[in-house]
Amino acid sequence: MVIPLGLIVTVCVADVLSPPHIHFGPLLVATPAITVAFAGARVTALMGALAVAAQVLIGVLRGVLPTANIQAQITALIVVSSICVTICMVRDRREQHLHRVQSVAEAAQSVLLQPLPTQVGPLRISGLYLPAEEEADLGGDLYAAARTADHSTRLLIGDVGGSGMAAINNAALLLGAFRTAAHRQATLPRLAVHLDGAFRWDASQWRSPAEQDTNEDSATATLLDIPDHDPVVHLFNCGHPPPLLLRGNRLTPLTAEASHLPVGFGGVFGITAYDVQTFPFEVGDLLLYTDGVIEARNTDGIFYPFTERAPEWTKDDPDERLRHLQDDLLAHVHGHLHDDAAAVAIRRLAV
Known part of the structure; x- marks a missing residue:
């Protein structure tokens, strides 16, 4: 959890303190992509929402929220976060099914041996x-x-x-x-x-x-x-x-x-x-x-x-x-x- 949260804070600070022609906001897309590797759908959705909020905050602090560029970045971040959450949900269902199959197999094996x-x-x-x-x-x-x-x-x-x-x-x-x-x-x-x-x-x-x-x-x-x-x-x-x-x-x-x-x-x-x-x-x-x-x-x-x-x-x-x-x-x-x-x-x- 520290990794995606630290990434959000670091990107926000770096983007706000950077010159106007340098933008670190697009790196926020890595937040849900990293979270999906170790967390479930709820945590991934939370990190995606925090990343979107951070992108909006960057746009407000830099005065570029109404621009097409920042709006495109926010939209892309929402899409990527939604995809990551969907992947989590599918993976969780498959893991639950695998766990049930393993439980049945373990029961059968304990009867045999x-x-x-x-x-x-x-x-x-x-x-x-x-x-x-x-x-x-x-x-x-x-x-x-x-x-x-x-x-x-x-x-x-x-x-x-x-x-x-x-x-x-x-x-x-x-x-x-x-x-x-x-x-x-x-x-x-x-x-x-x-x-x-x-x-x-x-x-x-x-x-x-x-x-x-x-x-x-x-x-x-x-x-x-x-x-x-x-x-x-x-x-x-x-x-x-x-x-x-x-x-x-x-x-x-x-x-x-x-x-x-x-x-x-x-x-x-x-x-x-x-x-x-x-x-x-x-x-x-x-x-x-x-x-x-x-x-x-x-x-x-x-x-x-x-x-x-x-x-x-x-x-x-x-x-x-x-x-x-x-x-x-x-x-x-x-x-x-x-x-x-x-x-x-x-x-x-x-x-």
Whole structure:
């Protein structure tokens, strides 16, 4: 507000004190043009009216108000101010519409990528999602958790193929299939078959064989089952980066003996069984992540050293650990990710 007001005062003083053949009044047209950049229609109209009043005052003080020149300047200033106010009104309506659309999108995204429970049984859990696209809250990466009737916690972390709306649609599909079945499937292999079948069927039911794109209609994923009263973690991996087990400063990748095909390919190749690996998981921490974390590169093309940094945060709780990860990762890539990144931190407490 100081800038346009200062401009009006400066032009008035300079014009009145200048010789008769020098006129600064036409510079007042910049007042509404500057105001429109940061203010709404009402403020722009006010500044335009003040600029017109200043132009009239200049004409009176210099005794040139009846001349055609000063009247033309006043008319031009009124026209420019009216145009600026109209632009403000149109812009404000569009911004209001955009705000409503963003509110609906945020609500939909919060339903799709629901926050993880902070504590379930002996587990403390925290999730982090960093979209590559600005103003987006959901992309191709995903995570979810579900509680079973036999006192265990099941978790899913995945990365669907493709990008844009197709990736969001497939992420929503996989999350929906997991939430529907995770709490009632008897075993992890049966859950994997369900996810693969649901994902593949929905993604291809309306397409002809020539239109199907298996790269787009697939997802890497890791499924885990963590019992409350048994110090182990059961998991199988469908082409996804392995979870990391942290004990003190020691980091151990939970690499399965064989990685299964990504979700969506099982039905294509007739896979009906999945091998589950079991690893000890007593008091300690697990880190789940997507390739957007380990493949993030800075301007020099250097990958983010995730496995080197992760042991530095073993004393932090899951929330704080992921805050460190977020700050460190964004600093490494100078604030610009080229792919979505997600991570889940799990701490098993002593029972």
